[in-house]
Amino acid sequence: MVSAQDNARSNSKVAPPKYHEPVQGTVFHGDGREEALLKHLQSAPALSTAETANLSLQDRSQRVLDTIHEFGKGENRYLMSVGDTKGRQVESLIKERKPKLILELGTYVGYSGISFSRHLLAVHPDATYPGDWSESDSPEQRAGYISLEKSEVYATTARGAFELAGLGKVIKVLTGSSTPNLRTLREKLNMPKPLKFDMVFLDHLKPLYTIDIKVLEEEGLVGPGTVLVADNVVKPGNPAYLSWVRATPAQKREVLAKGPLKAQPPTTPNPSEDQWQDAFHEGPIEETRWVPDEAEGITANGDPGLVYSSEMLDGWDPYTGERDACEVSVCTGREE
Numbered sequence: 001m002v003s004a005q006d007n008a009r010s011n012s013k014v015a016p017p018k019y020h021e022p023v024q025g026t027v028f029h030g031d032g033r034e035e036a037l038l039k040h041l042q043s044a045p046a047l048s049t050a051e052t053a054n055l056s057l058q059d060r061s062q063r064v065l066d067t068i069h070e071f072g073k074g075e076n077r078y079l080m081s082v083g084d085t086k087g088r089q090v091e092s093l094i095k096e097r098k099p100k101l102i103l104e105l106g107t108y109v110g111y112s113g114i115s116f117s118r119h120l121l122a123v124h125p126d127a128t129y130p131g132d133w134s135e136s137d138s139p140e141q142r143a144g145y146i147s148l149e150k151s152e153v154y155a156t157t158a159r160g161a162f163e164l165a166g167l168g169k170v171i172k173v174l175t176g177s178s179t180p181n182l183r184t185l186r187e188k189l190n191m192p193k194p195l196k197f198d199m200v201f202l203d204h205l206k207p208l209y210t211i212d213i214k215v216l217e218e219e220g221l222v223g224p225g226t227v228l229v230a231d232n233v234v235k236p237g238n239p240a241y242l243s244w245v246r247a248t249p250a251q252k253r254e255v256l257a258k259g260p261l262k263a264q265p266p267t268t269p270n271p272s273e274d275q276w277q278d279a280f281h282e283g284p285i286e287e288t289r290w291v292p293d294e295a296e297g298i299t300a301n302g303d304p305g306l307v308y309s310s311e312m313l314d315g316w317d318p319y320t321g322e323r324d325a326c327e328v329s330v331c332t333g334r335e336e
């Protein structure tokens with residue numbers, strides 16, 4: 001089912017084939033393709049119960065990923081999924097770091113949710129998963145993949161895909177807008193302090209990455225030991241977010257002391273490739289003072305004392321052949 005060309009994509013140094021023109025500025029979701037995808041998955045012979053009953057979880061989930069990817073190659077079928085070059089890098093990180101509780105912002109049709117959550121059962125075989133959580137469970141015993149999605153339609157497609165992949169019990173999809181929901185997430189999930197997420201995958205509205213991380217820091221849901229993975233830091237880019245995770249506590253405290261900005265500042269253009277490593281320590285930190293309307297009136301200063309060790313993992317958009325990357329930021333401690 002996977003072509004030789006697509007197999008080569010797993011190597012992040014090899015450009016993937018181009019199936020679509022760059023999609024910025026065009027309709028690339030919400031035109032019925034997500035509902036059509038669900039129907040396609042549910043009627044695909046290769047995903048029928050008879051065909052998948054004897055497969056391992058890894059093979060069964062891979063079939064669903066491959067079917068989603070193939071669907072996305074069709075005309076007007078581009079899907080804004082993380083794809084497999086970036087996805088495989090995050091999968092390796094999960095196998096290495098063994099996170100127990102993972103939070104995803106931006107479920108869409110479930111590609112990243114399937115790709116990442118399927119390793120949880122393997123690395124934590126004795127944990128209790130969201131499908132079985134009950135009042136009597138110790139919260140520390142819980143493992144799972146919590147995915148937050150604004151669109152009910154996309155969440156419905158994702159839930160269908162998770163069931164077909166055999167991952168229904170591992171993933172809990174919550175619907176709603178991220179920023180207000182993150183404020184109440186600890187209560188909603190019954191996570192007593194100091195329990196926090198071991199990994200957060202940010203892949204929703206790009207201008208919300210910074211405010212949402214600040215809310216998670218304030219709520220103690222991310223902290224020392226958490227690894228943040230942020231998609232699309234090259235295409236379309238996110239200099240403000242990168243500056244927050246790459247700044248020192250002193251730099252963050254200095255900018256917070258100036259207070260919030262009332263209007264959106266001119267956004268910093270993406271730097272050229274040779275400037276990537278140094279580009280985010282100075283100018284863009286000012287942009288972290290601005291909060292977009294989509295945060296629905298929520299403001300946050302974050303925990304500026306948190307220290308991250310941050311680096312970019314190069315990869316590709318799965319359909320347009322454009323360079324892209326995930327930023328991986330490990331929270332290594334806290335400085336007073």
Ligand SMILES: C[S@@+](CC[C@H](N)C(=O)[O-])C[C@H]1O[C@@H](n2cnc3c(N)ncnc32)[C@H](O)[C@@H]1O
Pocket residue numbers: 080081082083105106107108109110111112113148149150151154176177178179203204205208294
């Ligand atoms: C790039 S897609 C996510 C792709 C998915 N992670 C994957 O790789 O398969 C972004 C998703 O974020 C959702 N989204 C946008 N704004 C949001 C918000 N404020 N809160 C939660 N989800 C949001 C969109 O509806 C969309 O489904």
